[in-house]
Amino acid sequence: MLRSEISPSLNSAKYRSRVRRLSNLFARFLNGCLRAVRRAATDACLLCGGATRDGNPCPACRQALPRLPPSRCPTCAVPTVDGSLCGDCLQRPPAFDSTVAALEYRFPVDAMIRRFKYAGDLATGQALGRLFAEHAAAGGAAPMPELLIPMPLHPARLKARGFNQAAELARLIARQLGIPVSQALCARVRDTPEQAQLSWDERRRNVRGAFSCSRGVDGLHAAVVDDVLTTGATLNELARALKRCGAARVSAWVVARTVPD
Numbered sequence: 001m002l003r004s005e006i007s008p009s010l011n012s013a014k015y016r017s018r019v020r021r022l023s024n025l026f027a028r029f030l031n032g033c034l035r036a037v038r039r040a041a042t043d044a045c046l047l048c049g050g051a052t053r054d055g056n057p058c059p060a061c062r063q064a065l066p067r068l069p070p071s072r073c074p075t076c077a078v079p080t081v082d083g084s085l086c087g088d089c090l091q092r093p094p095a096f097d098s099t100v101a102a103l104e105y106r107f108p109v110d111a112m113i114r115r116f117k118y119a120g121d122l123a124t125g126q127a128l129g130r131l132f133a134e135h136a137a138a139g140g141a142a143p144m145p146e147l148l149i150p151m152p153l154h155p156a157r158l159k160a161r162g163f164n165q166a167a168e169l170a171r172l173i174a175r176q177l178g179i180p181v182s183q184a185l186c187a188r189v190r191d192t193p194e195q196a197q198l199s200w201d202e203r204r205r206n207v208r209g210a211f212s213c214s215r216g217v218d219g220l221h222a223a224v225v226d227d228v229l230t231t232g233a234t235l236n237e238l239a240r241a242l243k244r245c246g247a248a249r250v251s252a253w254v255v256a257r258t259v260p261d
């Protein structure tokens with residue numbers, strides 16, 4: 001008996017295309033699993049696939065990672081000619097006191113951060129956290145803060161993304177450097193639209209009143225941990241909230257900083 005006689009619908013074009021779609025999906029899923037297993041088994045560099053150890057980029061790739069020039073604004077870490085305050089910080093001093101950024105936000109750092117943040121690749125996030133912790137431990141972060149605070153994500157965003165990338169980074173950095181971390185002292189109480197398309201003033205208005213903090217930060221030097229620093233408007237708003245609650249000093253600890261053209 002022919003199959004078409006039993007169930008003619010099995011031969012329909014719609015059914016065949018559904019099977020093809022499902023088998024494509026399954027093949028992609030299998031490929032992803034195989035890549036993850038291969039990476040774990042050989043401990044390949046997440047940038048070039050070459051040999052490395054402990055999930056870190058290989059020595060050649062680490063060497064090639066974009067770093068910020070040594071001469072930077074002491075407050076926001078934007079490159080300046082002689083390490084003096086930049087024009088923006090002179091004109092409108094932000095509520096945070098200093099910025100520590102391990103890397104410049106451009107290729108391949110931008111791709112690594114996107115892979116971590118939007119594709120949920122935690123191994124890449126851990127590699128980024130370790131790169132920051134090494135930079136801080138090597139003297140890039142003196143004076144050391146007494147407390148790390150991950151940039152809070154609004155509960156709606158957290159639900160959509162499934163994890164807070166800043167909290168993952170902060171936990172790892174805290175462990176590596178032996179500094180306490182607290183996720184409970186600050187909260188994002190207002191969800192705000194994406195900042196990317198907005199001007200600096202719009203960004204500043206956009207995040208007004210977005211955070212609430214507790215007095216647990218009173219008298220402390222706190223460092224806010226985040227993945228990227230762009231204009232600093234969000235960070236400035238959280239630093240304002242921390243200072244209102246008595247924080248003595250607020251540092252920005254970011255894996256990467258964008259450098260304006």
Ligand SMILES: [Zn+2]
Pocket residue numbers: 045046047048049050057058059060061062
């Ligand atoms: Zn490599």
Ligand SMILES: [Zn+2]
Pocket residue numbers: 073074075076077078085086087088089090
């Ligand atoms: Zn500055």
